[in-house]
Amino acid sequence: xPMRRSSTSFVPTPPIAATPGxxxxxxxxxxxxxxxxxxxxxxxxxxAADPAAPASxxxxxxxxxxxxxxxxxxxxxxxxxxxxxxxxxxxxxxxxIDVLKTVPQVQGLGYGDTQTTAQNGGANVQRGNTISLxxxxxxxxxxxIDGRRIxxxxxxxxxxxxxxxxxxxxxRIDVVADGASAIYGSDAIAGVVNYITRKSYDGVEIxxxxxxxxxxxxxxxxxxxGHTVKRLGGMGKLSIVAAFDHDQRDALLQGASPFTRQDLxxxxxxxxxxxxxxxxxxxxxxxIVAGPSQNPLFxxxxxxxxxxxxxxxxxxxxxxxxxxxxxxxxxxxxxxTDLLPETKRNQASLNLNLQIDATxxxxxxxxxxxxxxTILGLIQxxxxxxxxxxxxxxxxxxxxxxxxxxxxxxxSFLKDVGRGIIGSGHSVASGHGNTVGLxxxxxxKWRAEAIFTATGTRTCANxxxxxxxxxxxxxxxxxxxxxxxxxxxxxxxxxxVLGRFLVEGNDRNRVKMQQASLRFxxxxxxxxxxxxxxxxxxxSLGIEQWRDxxxxxxxxxxxxxxxxxxxxxxxxxxxxxxxxxxxxxxxxQRFSLNLAGRAQRYSDVGSTSNPKxxxxxxxxxxxxxxxxxGTSFRAPDLTDAxxxxxxxxxxxxxTNNANDPAIPLSNAGTRQSYVLRLGGxxxxxxxxxxxxxxxxxxxxxxxxxxLRLGGxxxRIEYENQIIGLQTVSGSFLASAANRAVYAPYITxxxxxxxxxxxxxSTYNPIYAAAFGEPxxxxxxxSNACRLTALFTARNTNAASTVQDGVDLDIGYEVETxxxxxxxxxxxxxxxxxxVKVSPLAGETDDLDRMNVPVSVxxxxxxGWTQGQWSANLAMNYVxxxxxxxxxxxxxxxxxxxxxxAWKTFDLHLAWRSxxxxxxxxxxxxxxxxxxxxDRDPPLVLSTNNNAAFAYDAQNAxxxxxxxxxxxxxxxx
Numbered sequence: 001x002p003m004r005r006s007s008t009s010f011v012p013t014p015p016i017a018a019t020p021g022x023x024x025x026x027x028x029x030x031x032x033x034x035x036x037x038x039x040x041x042x043x044x045x046x047x048a049a050d051p052a053a054p055a056s057x058x059x060x061x062x063x064x065x066x067x068x069x070x071x072x073x074x075x076x077x078x079x080x081x082x083x084x085x086x087x088x089x090x091x092x093x094x095x096x097i098d099v100l101k102t103v104p105q106v107q108g109l110g111y112g113d114t115q116t117t118a119q120n121g122g123a124n125v126q127r128g129n130t131i132s133l134x135x136x137x138x139x140x141x142x143x144x145i146d147g148r149r150i151x152x153x154x155x156x157x158x159x160x161x162x163x164x165x166x167x168x169x170x171x172r173i174d175v176v177a178d179g180a181s182a183i184y185g186s187d188a189i190a191g192v193v194n195y196i197t198r199k200s201y202d203g204v205e206i207x208x209x210x211x212x213x214x215x216x217x218x219x220x221x222x223x224x225x226g227h228t229v230k231r232l233g234g235m236g237k238l239s240i241v242a243a244f245d246h247d248q249r250d251a252l253l254q255g256a257s258p259f260t261r262q263d264l265x266x267x268x269x270x271x272x273x274x275x276x277x278x279x280x281x282x283x284x285x286x287x288i289v290a291g292p293s294q295n296p297l298f299x300x301x302x303x304x305x306x307x308x309x310x311x312x313x314x315x316x317x318x319x320x321x322x323x324x325x326x327x328x329x330x331x332x333x334x335x336x337t338d339l340l341p342e343t344k345r346n347q348a349s350l351n352l353n354l355q356i357d358a359t360x361x362x363x364x365x366x367x368x369x370x371x372x373x374t375i376l377g378l379i380q381x382x383x384x385x386x387x388x389x390x391x392x393x394x395x396x397x398x399x400x401x402x403x404x405x406x407x408x409x410x411x412s413f414l415k416d417v418g419r420g421i422i423g424s425g426h427s428v429a430s431g432h433g434n435t436v437g438l439x440x441x442x443x444x445k446w447r448a449e450a451i452f453t454a455t456g457t458r459t460c461a462n463x464x465x466x467x468x469x470x471x472x473x474x475x476x477x478x479x480x481x482x483x484x485x486x487x488x489x490x491x492x493x494x495x496x497v498l499g500r501f502l503v504e505g506n507d508r509n510r511v512k513m514q515q516a517s518l519r520f521x522x523x524x525x526x527x528x529x530x531x532x533x534x535x536x537x538x539x540s541l542g543i544e545q546w547r548d549x550x551x552x553x554x555x556x557x558x559x560x561x562x563x564x565x566x567x568x569x570x571x572x573x574x575x576x577x578x579x580x581x582x583x584x585x586x587x588x589q590r591f592s593l594n595l596a597g598r599a600q601r602y603s604d605v606g607s608t609s610n611p612k613x614x615x616x617x618x619x620x621x622x623x624x625x626x627x628x629x630g631t632s633f634r635a636p637d638l639t640d641a642x643x644x645x646x647x648x649x650x651x652x653x654x655t656n657n658a659n660d661p662a663i664p665l666s667n668a669g670t671r672q673s674y675v676l677r678l679g680g681x682x683x684x685x686x687x688x689x690x691x692x693x694x695x696x697x698x699x700x701x702x703x704x705x706x707l708r709l710g711g712x713x714x715r716i717e718y719e720n721q722i723i724g725l726q727t728v729s730g731s732f733l734a735s736a737a738n739r740a741v742y743a744p745y746i747t748x749x750x751x752x753x754x755x756x757x758x759x760x761s762t763y764n765p766i767y768a769a770a771f772g773e774p775x776x777x778x779x780x781x782s783n784a785c786r787l788t789a790l791f792t793a794r795n796t797n798a799a800s801t802v803q804d805g806v807d808l809d810i811g812y813e814v815e816t817x818x819x820x821x822x823x824x825x826x827x828x829x830x831x832x833x834x835v836k837v838s839p840l841a842g843e844t845d846d847l848d849r850m851n852v853p854v855s856v857x858x859x860x861x862x863g864w865t866q867g868q869w870s871a872n873l874a875m876n877y878v879x880x881x882x883x884x885x886x887x888x889x890x891x892x893x894x895x896x897x898x899x900x901a902w903k904t905f906d907l908h909l910a911w912r913s914x915x916x917x918x919x920x921x922x923x924x925x926x927x928x929x930x931x932x933x934d935r936d937p938p939l940v941l942s943t944n945n946n947a948a949f950a951y952d953a954q955n956a957x958x959x960x961x962x963x964x965x966x967x968x969x970x971x972x
Contacts, residue, residue, distance in 0.1 A: 066147070071533075075183075077694065080176050092929075092930065096170065100162070100175070103826070105175065106175075108132070126459050128154070129162045130161070139158075142191070142193070146196060146435075148453050152511055152513075154459075163371075168224050170197060176191050178191055179191070182571070182597055186633060198241050199241060200226065203970050204224070206968070207966060209966040211964040214961070222246075225242050240353075241351045242348075242349065251376065252339045254333075254335075259937060262333045269887060270889060274330070276302045279328065283329060285412065285487050287401075287408065288409070305399075308323065309488050312490065320396065323395070323398065336377055341373035341374060365435040369432075370428070374425075382410060385473070386406040387487065409480075409487050417502070429461075430457065434454050437452075447520065449519045451519070457509075461507040462505060462506060466502060472501045509548075512544045514541070515541040521573075529579045530580040530581075538571075546561065562644065574596070575594050578592065589621065590618035605635055614629075623699050625696070627694060633689050634687060643680060648677075649773050651781070654675055659736050660748065663746075677729055677793050678792050679725075679793045680794055692716055693714065695713050706813040722799075723799045726794070741838055747789060749788070802833075819865055823862050823863075827860075830854075835852075868913065869910070869911055870908075870909075882897075883898075885942045905932040908928050909928075924970075927963075928963070928966070930964075938951065
C-alpha cells in the first residue's frame with residue numbers, strides 16, 4: 001500500500017441492502033414535488049410504474065468524492081491528495097492535524113499548540129490548530145466533515161479547529177489544493193480538506209497507545225464499535241459505527257529546550273530576561289534607572305542600569321548605597337511558561353445509516369469533542385511599574401534618580417502565589433455537530449437529498465481564576481502608591497491585598513451554526529462519450545457568534561459582543577463526457593468537461609457568484625491531461641467585520657520621517673508625532689476574491705507496471721485580501737515612501753487652538769468622532785490636543801497575492817518474491833508569491849523569507865510489505881530560506897543568513913495478525929519514530945516573535961525524537 005497517493009479516484013461506500021418486496025414508502029404529494037424538482041415529466045412517467053412492483057434488493061453504491069456534488073463523477077481537472085486509512089495508520093500520528101502536516105502543500109503559517117506558529121499567534125490563546133494550504137492563511141482553507149461545514153471558533157479572530165475528529169473515526173482525508181468556491185462556497189480559495197468518516201464496520205476495535213519524547217509523555221486510547229443489522233424489522237438494513245477517543249499529554253516547558261529558553265545568549269542570541277527597562281525579575285526585585293550610555297554588562301538593557309535589591313531585604317531601611325549595581329535578581333520565564341500545555345482531549349463520534357429500502361436511506365451523524373489545556377505562563381510572573389516617593393518602600397539615594405522622583409521597579413509574584421500557579425489558567429474548547437439526512441432515489445436514477453446540520457463551538461480561551469496572576473495594572477499601581485503592597489518583600493502578601501489586583505480573567509466565545517440543504521443529482525441524457533450528469537441545489541446557513549470577556553489584557557474591562565449572519569446559496573454542476581469509448585479519436589480516447597457555478601447572498605456583506613470549469617483529456621491508456629479554472633472567495637468573518645468583537649482607539653507617539661508638513665513633529669528632538677489610531681474590526685469589509693488556474697498530467701506507462709508520474713502547475717490570483725493594518729501602522733510615517741504607500745489610511749488633521757484634553761466638543765470633529773468609536777479599553781486623551789493625524793488601521797481589504805507553483809507526485813510499486821515494495825514522492829515548489837500590502841504599494845516576492853511561505857517542501861517514502869509485516873521509512877523536507885529579520889545585539893545587527901533546509905526521517909514498523917479468531921486474531925502492533933535521528937531545528941536568531949525563540953516555529957519544531965507504540969485489537 002503506498003504511503004500516500006494523489007488521485008481523483010473515489011472510495012465507494014459498501015451498499016446497504018433493502019428488503020425485497022417492500023414498496024417505496026412515500027406519499028404521492030411528496031413524490032410529485034420531488035419529481036417535479038428533479039426531472040419533470042421523465043420522473044412523472046417513472047413514478048407511474050406499478051407501485052406493487054418489488055424494489056431492487058441492493059441500491060447503487062454511494063460514491064463520496066471531494067470537489068464535486070455529482071455522484072460518481074470526479075472533480076474534473078482538480079487533483080486530490082488522498083490519505084487513506086492505511087496511510088493514516090502509517091504516519092503514527094493520533095490526530096489529523098499532525099497527519100496533514102506531512103502533506104507538502106500544507107505550510108506552517110497557521111495556528112498550533114505552541115501558539116507561536118502563526119504571525120499573530122497572540123490571537124490563539126486557546127491553543128487551537130489550523131491548516132494553511134499554500135501558506136495563504138488558514139482562512140483560505142476550507143475544512144469539511146463528509147463535505148459539510150464546521151462551526152468556527154475564536155475570539156479576536158475566527159478560525160476552524162482542524163482537530164475535530166479522532167483518527168480512529170476517519171476513513172480517509174482528501175486534500176484538494178485548488179479553488180473550490182463554486183462547489184462549497186466561502187473560504188475554499190487555497191483548497192479544501194475533507195474528513196471522510198467511517199460509515200461501516202463490524203466488530204469492536206480497541207487501541208491503546210503511548211508516546212514519549214524528551215520533555216513529555218502522551219497516552220491515550222480509542223475504541224471503535226460497529227454493527228450491521230440486516231432486515232431491521234423487515235425494513236432493510238441499519239449500519240452503526242461509534243467511536244470514542246481519549247488523549248492526555250503532559251506539558252512541555254519552554255525551558256526544556258535551549259532553543260526556547262528566555263536566555264538565548266548561549267546560542268548567540270539575546271538574553272531576553274532583560275529587554276531595555278522590562279525584565280523577568282526574581283525576588284526580591286530590582287530598581288531600573290535610565291542612563292546616558294549603553295549598559296556594558298547587559299547589551300539587551302540598552303541604556304538602562306539595573307540595581308538589584310539585596311537578598312533577604314524586608315522592604316524598609318535600604319538606601320541607594322546598599323543596592324547591587326548591575327547585579328539584578330532575574331529568573332528565566334521559560335522555567336515558568338509552557339511551550340506545549342498539559343492537554344486532555346475527549347472525542348465521541350457516531351454514524352447511523354438506515355437503508356429503509358432500495359430507494360430510501362436515512363442517516364444521522366454526530367460528533368462531540370472537548371479539549372482542556374492547563375497552561376502555565378499565560379501571564380508572565382513579573383511586573384514593571386513605578387514606586388512613588390510617598391511609598392514606605394521607596395529607596396532614597398538611588399544613583400541617577402532625582403530626590404523624590406518616582407522609581408521604576410521590577411518584581412516577581414512567585415513569592416505570593418507560587419510557581420505552579422502564577423500565570424496559570426485554562427483553555428477549554430468544545431465542538432459538536434449533528435447532521436440528519438434523507439436520500440430518495442427515483443426510478444430514473446435521480447436522487448434527492450435533504451440535509452440539516454447543526455454545529456457549534458464553545459471556548460474559554462483565557463480562563464484565569466482570581467489570585468492566579470492576571471494583573472489589573474491600575475489596581476496594582478494603586479497598591480504600590482498607598483503602600484499596601486511591598487514589591488521587595490520575600491514574604492507573600494495577604495490574599496486580601498492580592499485580591500485587589502490579581503483578578504479573574506476569561507475570554508469566552510460561542511458559535512452556533514445551522515445549515516439546511518436540498519440537492520438533486522442524476523443523469524440527463526446520453527452522448528456518444530457517455531452520460532451527461534447534473535447536480536443542482538440550494539442551501540441556507542445561519543451563524544451566530546457571542547463573545548464575553550472579563551479582565552482581558554490586564555484590565556477590568558468587560559466586553560460583550562454578538563453578531564449574526566444569514567447566507568442563502570444556489571448552485572449547479574454539469575458533467576459532460578464529450579469523448580468516450582463510443583466516439584474515441586486518435587490521441588483522444590476520452591474527454592470530459594465539468595462546469596460548476598454557485599451564487600451566494602449574505603445578509604451583511606453583499607452577494608457573490610463563482611464559476612469553475614475543468615476538463616480531463618485521456619490522450620491514450622497511459623496519459624491523461626487535466627486542467628481547471630474558476631473563481632473563489634472568502635467572506636469576512638463576524639469578528640473581522642463586527643466592531644463589538646475587537647476594536648481599539650488609541651493615542652500613539654510614533655516615529656515620523658515622512659517629511660509631510662501636514663503632519664508636523666510633536667517632538668522635534670525624537671522626530672515623533674502623536675497620532676490617533678483606529679484598529680480592529682471593520683463593518684465596511686467586502687469578500688476577498690481569487691482566480692484559480694491549474695494544469696496537470698498523469699502518466700502510468702503500460703510498459704512499466706506500477707509506475708505513476710504526475711505533476712501540476714497552478715496559479716492563484718488572490719485580491720481584496722483582508723489584512724489587519726494595526727500590525728503595520730507603526731511604520732505608516734517611518735519614511736516618505738511609507739507615507740505614500742499607506743496614504744489611503746492616513747488623514748492629516750490639526751487640533752484647534754481652543755482644544756481642551758478630555759473635552760471632545762473642543763476637538764477637531766474628525767477626532768471627536770473617532771474617540772466615540774467602540775474600543776476594548778477607554779482611550780487615553782491626555783495628549784489628544786497634540787494629535788496630528790488619524791490612522792484608519794482596521795481590518796481592511798487592502799492586500800493582494802499572486803502565487804504560482806508546481807506540484808509533483810511520483811510513485812512506483814512492485815511485487816517481488818521478497819514482498820511488495822513501493823516508493824513515493826510528493827513535493828511542491830512555489831515559483832512566485834508576489835504580494836502587495838496596499839493598492840499603492842510596490843509588489844514584493846514574499847518567498848523564502850521569515851513569516852512567508854517556503855518555496856520547497858516534500859515528503860518521500862520507501863515501503864515494504866510481506867505477509868503480516870510492513871515497514872515504511874519517510875523523509876520530510878523543508879527547504880532553505882533567508883533570515884531577513886536578524887536580531888540586534890548591543891547595537892550591532894546580525895547579518896542576514898540563509899537558514900539550512902530541515903530534513904527529518906520517520907520510521908513505521910507494523911505487524912498484523914493474519915487470523916481473525918484466537919488470542920492474536922485481529923491484532924495490529926505498530927512502532928513509530930518521528931525524527932529518527934533526533935535532529936535539532938535550524939538555528940534562527942530573528943526578531944520574529946520578538947526574538948523569543950532561537951528557531952522558527954513555522955517551519956520546524958523542538959520536540960526531537962518522538963517514539964510511539966500502538967496496539968490495536970479487533971473483536972469480530
